[in-house]
Amino acid sequence: MIQVNNLKKSFNGEEILKGITATFEKGKTNMIIGASGSGKSVFLKNMLGLFVPDDGEIVYDGVALNEMEIEEKSKLRTEMGMLFQHSALFDSLNVEENIMFPLRMFNRMRKKERREKANEILERVNLVNLNKKMPSEISGGQQKRVALARAIANNPRFLFCDEPNSGLDPKTATVIDNLIQEITHERNITTVIISHDMNSVMEIGETIVFLKDGKLAWKGTNNEIFKTDNEAVTDFVYSSNLFKKVRIAQNEGF
Template sequence: MIEVKNVEKSFGEQKVLKGITTSFETGKTNLIIGQSGSGKTVLLKSLLGIHKLDSGTISFDGRIYSDMNDDEKRELRTEIGMVFQGSALFDSMTVEENIGFPLKMFSNKNSREIKERVDFVIDRVKLINAHTKKPSEISGGMQKRVAIARAIVNNPKYLFCDEPNSGLDPKTAVVIDNLIQEITEEYNITTVINTHDMNSVMEIGEKIVFLKEGVLAWEGTKKEIFKTDNEAIVDFVYSSELFKKVRKAQNRADKL
């Protein structure tokens, strides 16, 4: 579990995070949502240790990040997997070289062990006949699978995803959402996803954190989001036509 307590972060005179307190649960897909400028990207980067907090604490299974020494922080980084918005694959490397890169950098595995682990995660994310291909030779959906495989190759305790469905068609986006959720449950990972995609919220939103102007305006589950009277979250999600249809259907079902 990742616990966030009274976190504040400013840039100059602009206060971006204003006393955020929440938690991200192990074995669940935890989503951070909000409009542009709400602070969700700053919160994600704060969780990753990219931004130094002005005040408050972030702890990883009881370990407070700001209390860690350099060695402990390096150890924590080996426990983190990251899926970037644009996949961030190395164009000059093959699929298997991209996936094996973290093992070469952060593990003591020999070449045979690396090959076995890479083959395992390639099979797990269902990358078919892609081992020796370059990123430019595969589809956007397959590139996302490579990014996920690379993120989990080192058996992370924590998985962070920044807009994992960016640039994908709706059908492929659902497939990627479901893959992330399956991996989260299968390996009992604490997964945190920064997204603006309401389809993702309705598909895999086991814990949803909604930020508005740097404040935690609402939190709950994908089921609770359909029943909330919180004006801030209702205004935000009602921009989604799909959400309107699902909420109407949910309300009709509740009356039966």
């Protein structure tokens, strides 16, 4: 679980995060949504420890990040997995080598053990027999699955996903969504996802944090977002055809 308490962050005198308090639950897909400029990326970078908050705290399983010693922070980083928006695979490494990279960096496994682990994870993300392929030789959806496999290679307690469906067609995006949710449940990971894709929100948004102008404007689930009268939320999501259809169906009593 990650608890964020009264988080504030400013740059050059401009307050970007204005006292956000939120809880991201273990074993669930927790989503952060909001318009461009709402503070999502800055929020995520604070949780990752890339930025230092001006005020407030971020608590990982009961331990505040700002109270951790250097060794504790280093250990925490090894327990984080990151799925980047554009996959961020190493072009010069093949699929197997990409997945083995964090195992080599943060684990004392022998090379044979690393390869066995990589193959095990490849099977989990339904990418068998692609080990020796280069990233340029596989599709965007396959690249995303390789990136997810790399993110979970070290069995992280916390998984962060930045726009995991960016650039994917709707069918492939659904595959990635379901895979992230399944792995979250199987491994009891605290998963935090930044997304602008309302289909993803409806599909796997077990908890949703909606930011507007650096503040927490709403929180709830993918079921509750259909029913909310929060104007900021409805303004943000109403352009989604899926949202329109569900609202119409609810109003007609289906």
